[in-house]
Amino acid sequence: MISAAAVLAALLVTVPGYKPKESEAQQTTRPNVIFIFSDDHAYQAIGAYGSKLAKTPNIDRIAREGAILHNNVVTNSICGPSRATLLTGKYSHLNGYKVNERKFEINQPVFPEELQKNGYQTAWIGKMHLGALPHGFDYLNVLPGQGQYYSPDFVNGKGDTTRYPGYVTNVTTKLSLDWLNGRDKSKPFFLVVGHKATHREWLPDIQDLGAYDNVTFPLPATFYDEYENRDAAKNQDMTIDKTMRLKEDLKVHLDYDKRGAYNRFSPEEKKKFYDYYENKISKEFDEKKLSGKALVEWKFQRYLKDYLATANSLDRNIGTLLDYLDKSGLAKNTVIIYASDQGFYLGEHGWFDKRFIYEESLKTPFVIRYPGVIKPGTQVNQLVSNIDWAPTLLNLTGTAIPKDIQGVSFLPLLKGQKTNWRQEAYYHYYEYPEPHRVAPHIGLRSSQYKIVRFYGPKDYWELYDLKKDPQELRNLYGVKGYEAIAADLKNKLKDQIRKYKDDEALRIVEGGE
Incomplete structure (x- = not known):
């Protein structure tokens, strides 16, 4: 049944010169979509996925007010290829982006082009990491390559580069809010907010330095895995013991004058960073004179403290976006999604990084809220793949799904409907x-x-x-x-x-x- 308010809104739009308020337009238009996309953020570092130590109240809020996917897997557990799969709804062998640091083939179809055909205004702001600027976006302002945590550069759709002072997660959110406030409000919108966090080398925002220093993290049960009868697991190069670097990764006696990330600090930022990592952490390391297992376990603790401190700003900025949606009246008609490009190891099997088909790498967080469509507290346990993200977004917005997309919309799962869903996922x-x-x-x-x-x-x-x-x-x-x-x-x-x-x-x- 059509509500009286909807009938009134429909009649009013025929009146010459009448422009509906945003809250009125919500009742008669297709949903907006904000896709918050982080880098290397492990599901086991999120409260909604069971973490007792990570502080992620805003990601948890999206899960609580919408749906959480417990078995969302990727097709190729690495950053750039995951983004290419999001855009195309296809496996790496078809979209051509199999490994990192390549150029995405921009002349292939991407799903935001379908949204544009359906009247959507589209934008990607923040980390993209595709080596090229794809079609399908009315507005682009993205980090070049991996980007920098402090005073980051952004490249717009014309190829112009601008450096912004401050911390990258905060800058990305500010640029996103600027775009939301200045967009064409006669159109529904699709916005990707791409965050650099929590990518290596895990530089926290100044206000988050030491946020977990009073926490001692339990060693994962598999931390001292000996990789019996598992040759690939035994012969990788991604252990906290041998691969993780004391200087570059854990900031022990950094060279603060070296070109790169550390010469981008403002004087105030540099002083606080130096005071924490040189006068506290490096001093502690020198005094302990660690070796053997004691050294490996110290590295593990420092890794998690920095990783989760970096994630603090990520979650806080997600809260800023949620507050904006509430205050602007957009929340009721905006689909908001939080996902990471793949899983990540937080010491399981003695590792950091990703790549393997094993669970911590294969599974990635995905939570979604759509008031009135997705029931709060929905739990999705079926195998969903990141090839399914694009067709689901098209389905949610009432946009036709191209036949060459390999994924399938999981909207029926989000609605709690019975459906003949996949039993296996390919990698x-x-x-x-x-x-x-x-x-x-x-x-x-x-x-x-x-x-x-x-x-x-x-x-x-x-x-x-x-x-x-x-x-x-x-x-x-x-x-x-x-x-x-x-x-x-x-x-x-x-x-x-x-x-x-x-x-x-x-x-x-x-x-x-």
């Missing part, structure tokens, strides 16, 4: 050997099992029972009693490879029986 990682020597691999995850085919430098299979072994410590491939399960999963993997037209993967899998 393909490519980047090797640099920078972390994670072997390329192809895999399939189901609700209970995961099968993986590593290829180059060595070719071999792995199999895990996620119900019995959620930490993925026991490779069951070749174990007596699992032959039929392995064979069935191999067939399902081939079916997925064919479905998603990954010809290279099919040759690898069929050649490695």
Whole structure:
């Protein structure tokens, strides 16, 4: 039934010279969308996903007032390729962006172009990390490459560069609010707010320095994993022990005059940063004279303190956007999403970084609020992939979904409707050997099992029972009693490879029986 208010609004728009207020327009227009997209923010560092130590009240609020996806997986766990998958709704082998630090092919279709055709005003502000500026956006103001945490440069759609004083997360939010206030208010909008946080080297905002210094983080149960019967896990280069750098990553005795991130500080910022990291943290390190496990565990504590302190500003700025939506009257008709480009290791298996098909890397946070459409407190446990993000956004906005998009809208799951949803998710990682020597691999995850085919430098299979072994410590491939399960999963993997037209993967899998 159409409400009286909606009828009145419809009649008023026919009156010459009448312009509806934003709150009135909400009742008769398609929803706005704000997609907040962070970098390397682990789901296990978010309160809504069970963290007892991380402070994420605003991300938690979106989950509480909307839906949380518990099994949102990525197709290729690395930053640039994840962004390319968001834009195209396609796997890396089809959108052409398989590894980082390449140029995105801008002449291929991207879903914001469909939003533009449907009358949406579109913008991306903050980190994009695609090496090129894609079509489909009325406004672009993005960080070049990885960007900087302090006094960041931004490049607009014309290629002009501007440096802004301050901390990148705050600057990104301010630029986003400026665009929201100056946009064409006769149109619905789609805005991506791309944050640099929590990317390495984890430089917190000045106000967040030491935010977790009174916390001692428990070691993950797998911290001293010995990688038995898991060759790729054993031979990577992403451990807190050997790979994480005391100077560059943990800021022990930094060279503050070196060109790069640290010469971008204002004098006041530099003094506070120096006082904290040189006069406190570096002094503590010198006094302790650590070695062996004591040193590794100290590095772990410092890593988490810096990582979560960096995430504090991320969550605080999400709160700023939520407050803006409330005060402007936009909240009721705006879909707001928070997601990260992939998962991240916070000491599990002794690691940081991502890349592997294993759970902490494969799964990424995704929470979404849409008042009146998504019931508060909705829990989505089905396997959702990041190829599904684009078609879902198109579906939410009443926009046609192009046939070449490989993902499927999960709006029915958000609404709690019964649907014939996927039972497996397909994965393909490519980047090797640099920078972390994670072997390329192809895999399939189901609700209970995961099968993986590593290829180059060595070719071999792995199999895990996620119900019995959620930490993925026991490779069951070749174990007596699992032959039929392995064979069935191999067939399902081939079916997925064919479905998603990954010809290279099919040759690898069929050649490695």
